[in-house]
Amino acid sequence: MRPAFVVVIWIALMGGLTLYMQSRETAVVGESYELHAAEGAFALRITTTFPVEPDPFALRTDDREASALLVKVNGKEILRRTDRVRPGEPIQLEPVPGLTDGRNEFYLEANPPLDDANLSYAIRAQLFRDGKLIADRSFWSEPGSRIASSFEVSLAKEPAVKDHDNE
Amino acid sequence: MSRQFLAMLVIGLISAASPLLTASASQDPSRNKPFILCSTTQLADFTRQIVGDRCRVVSLLGAGADPHTYMPTPNDARLALEADLCIQNGLNLEGKNWMGTLAKDAGKPVVTATDGLEPLVLDEGGMKVRDPHAWFTPRNAAIYVNNIVRAVSQLDPEEKSEYEARAQLYLQQLRVLDAWIRAQFNAIPPDRRILVTSHDAFNYFANEYGFKNHAPVGWSTGSELGAGMTPERRKMVIDSIRNLNVKAVFVETSVNPKLVREIAREAGVKIGGRLYSDSMGPEGSAGETYIGMMRENVLTILHGLK
Numbered sequence: 001m002r003p004a005f006v007v008v009i010w011i012a013l014m015g016g017l018t019l020y021m022q023s024r025e026t027a028v029v030g031e032s033y034e035l036h037a038a039e040g041a042f043a044l045r046i047t048t049t050f051p052v053e054p055d056p057f058a059l060r061t062d063d064r065e066a067s068a069l070l071v072k073v074n075g076k077e078i079l080r081r082t083d084r085v086r087p088g089e090p091i092q093l094e095p096v097p098g099l100t101d102g103r104n105e106f107y108l109e110a111n112p113p114l115d116d117a118n119l120s121y122a123i124r125a126q127l128f129r130d131g132k133l134i135a136d137r138s139f140w141s142e143p144g145s146r147i148a149s150s151f152e153v154s155l156a157k158e159p160a161v162k163d164h165d166n167e
Numbered sequence: 168m169s170r171q172f173l174a175m176l177v178i179g180l181i182s183a184a185s186p187l188l189t190a191s192a193s194q195d196p197s198r199n200k201p202f203i204l205c206s207t208t209q210l211a212d213f214t215r216q217i218v219g220d221r222c223r224v225v226s227l228l229g230a231g232a233d234p235h236t237y238m239p240t241p242n243d244a245r246l247a248l249e250a251d252l253c254i255q256n257g258l259n260l261e262g263k264n265w266m267g268t269l270a271k272d273a274g275k276p277v278v279t280a281t282d283g284l285e286p287l288v289l290d291e292g293g294m295k296v297r298d299p300h301a302w303f304t305p306r307n308a309a310i311y312v313n314n315i316v317r318a319v320s321q322l323d324p325e326e327k328s329e330y331e332a333r334a335q336l337y338l339q340q341l342r343v344l345d346a347w348i349r350a351q352f353n354a355i356p357p358d359r360r361i362l363v364t365s366h367d368a369f370n371y372f373a374n375e376y377g378f379k380n381h382a383p384v385g386w387s388t389g390s391e392l393g394a395g396m397t398p399e400r401r402k403m404v405i406d407s408i409r410n411l412n413v414k415a416v417f418v419e420t421s422v423n424p425k426l427v428r429e430i431a432r433e434a435g436v437k438i439g440g441r442l443y444s445d446s447m448g449p450e451g452s453a454g455e456t457y458i459g460m461m462r463e464n465v466l467t468i469l470h471g472l473k
Contacts, residue, residue, distance in 0.1 A: 057309045057342040059335045061317055061327075114306075117346035118353070144346020145339065 035100040038155040043094035043128040044079075046071065048110055050121040052085035055111035055146060070109040073098040096127070101157055107150045108139065117144040127153060201323050204250035206266040207234055208447040209302050210280055210311070212457045214254060216337040217316050217330050221323065227266070230449035233421045235262040239269055247273035252322050254315060257281045260299035260445075278318040280311040287370050292397075300445070303372035305345040308457065309338055344458055351465050352376050355472050362468065363408060363416040365427045368444045372464075381407045383426055401430065408434040415439030415471035420454075421446050439471020 046069070058066035064082075069091070071079040076098045085091065098104075112121045120140050127135040139149040201222045205211040211226035218224060227243050228234055234256070247253060253270035255261055257279035270277035284307055286297040301307040316334040320327040352360065360377050362369055366384035373380035383404045408416065408430070416431050417439045418424035424441075431438050442464045448454025453463045 055342075056306045057338045057345075059316065059331055059338055060313045061320065061331060114342075114345060114349070117349040142343075144350065145343055148339075 035102075038099040038101050038104075039157070040129045041094075041131070042096040042099055043092060043131075044071070044096045044106075045126045045128070046079075046091045046093075046108070047089070047124045047126075048085065048087055048121070049123070050087050050112045050119075052081070052110050053113050054082055054084075056114070057146075058111075067109065068111055070107075072107040074100070074104055075107075099155060101155055104153050104155060105150055106153065108147065110147045112141060112146065114144075119143060121147065123147050123149075125151070129155075201251045201319075202249055203252045203254060203319065203322075204246055204270075204275075205253075206255045206261050207445070208232075209457055209460075210254050210256060210315070212447065213280070213308070213311050213337075214315050214319070217312065217334050218319055219329070219333055221326050221329065222319065227269075228446050230446055230452075230455075231420050232446050234260050234445050237262065237265060239265050243269060244272065247275060250275050252318060253277040254318065255279055256299060256302070258286055258297045258299035258301065278314060280314050281307075282314050284310045287374065289367070289370065298367075298370050300368040301371055302457070303369060303461075304375040305341040305348070305461070306375065307371060308341050312338060312341070340458060344461060348376060348461070348465050351469055354469065359414070359472055361407075361411050361413050361472075363404060363413055363427075363430075364442060364444070365417075365419040365422040365424065366444070368419070369442075379411070383430060384422070401426075405430055405434045408436055417442045417467065417471060419444040420448065437471075440467035442467055 048069075052068045054066040054068045056066070060066060067080050067082055069079065069081040069085055070077065071093070073096065078097055079091070079093050081091070106125065106127075108123060108125060110121075110123050112119075120143055122138055122140050124136070124138045126133055126137075135151070135153045137151045139147050141147045200220075203214055203218070203222050203224045205214055205224065205226045207228050208226045208230060211224050214222075214224045225246060227239070227246070228237060247269040250270075250273065253266065253273075253275050255266035255270075255277055258281050261267070267277055281299070281301050284301055286299075286301060289296045289298050302311060312334055316330050320330050323330075357377055360379065361381070362373055362378045363381045365382060367380070367382040369378070369380050369382075372378070381404045383401045407413070413434075413436055415437050416427055416434075418427045418441050420441050420443050422444065424438075428438065443454045443460040447457065447460045448463075452459075454460040
């Protein structure tokens, strides 16, 4: 009787341990919430003080060409230029996909030429909503390095907007 | 009776737990990691920058070793058998293809880090030879890094995003290194940018940063065609030093300095210092990483030629 009892306890313990190990590996799924697309007609204008060139130091794990200029919104790529962009030539993106009510983060990456390693360069990003300028940010590179910066824009349901810098 | 019950309970618990205990005891972390075997110290450094502690990385060549003349040992063959991936420089840096042969004999995949790179072609007495010393520009080092990150991501796809994130950071460090080198050499007038070294390893470096390069020994220190030292090359180097009013010549860490010392004495110039060439510095030295090696070389050249 007692040996059978030990076996039962052993099975119960092992079963409990196995269940615990399995449940530990199950990822905890966070509470999901819906993102609403921001209302209005948005346009993004980018202007650089330098010739933007494809980056010879880019990570290239697929067949895509190295980017010269890259813009992401909330982690999603919305603009990718692989050709040379002349300085002062504005690049207009309209509409701007991926904007939602609430906080949005823009990420900009631009590659200056390697030859002028002593110079710092600037890039300007302007965001328009229904033709009205709602965010205007400029970023500077360290000499020799590329520009990689982000900034945050809060979009209220009504087109009244706050602009936060998050470089 | 209760003792018997307790004893049986303890035995039951121990026997139940024993598979767990033995499993954890046998988990030697370095043994379970993917094992990457590299031919040179530079390749091993690039790979470590990408994989972090996720993989075990070993360089067959030690600090100061010469890849052109290296002879693999039985221990190298054992390491190749253990490896999950082998990485070589290619372009005949590994004299007589020793790394490719080791990997092939062990039946292991081998990746060539210079794939996709446009090699410099040297004219060695009418013979066209592809220069293997491509890592000497950070721009080419970025090609090495991209080839390695693709290979390790294929080897261990679960950690791909982590490898790519590390590679992205390292590539930006290479970009900053390149800018820093350009800024440093701006202090040397272009007419004085003449680099005389032991063997012809600095062509990529010289082309990228506006130097003229001379060496008494050809592209390899081994016995390949177009390699080694000839009396004509030696005379040409001494003439260049005199004609171009060269201030200093440089010895290399992986090549016997005797020849360059003789040339310096004959031409009446000083030794500017030791440059890391075909392999990096030993652990604990300033040249133990690729970035450190390049930084120290630049500072040595600056100091010698200023």
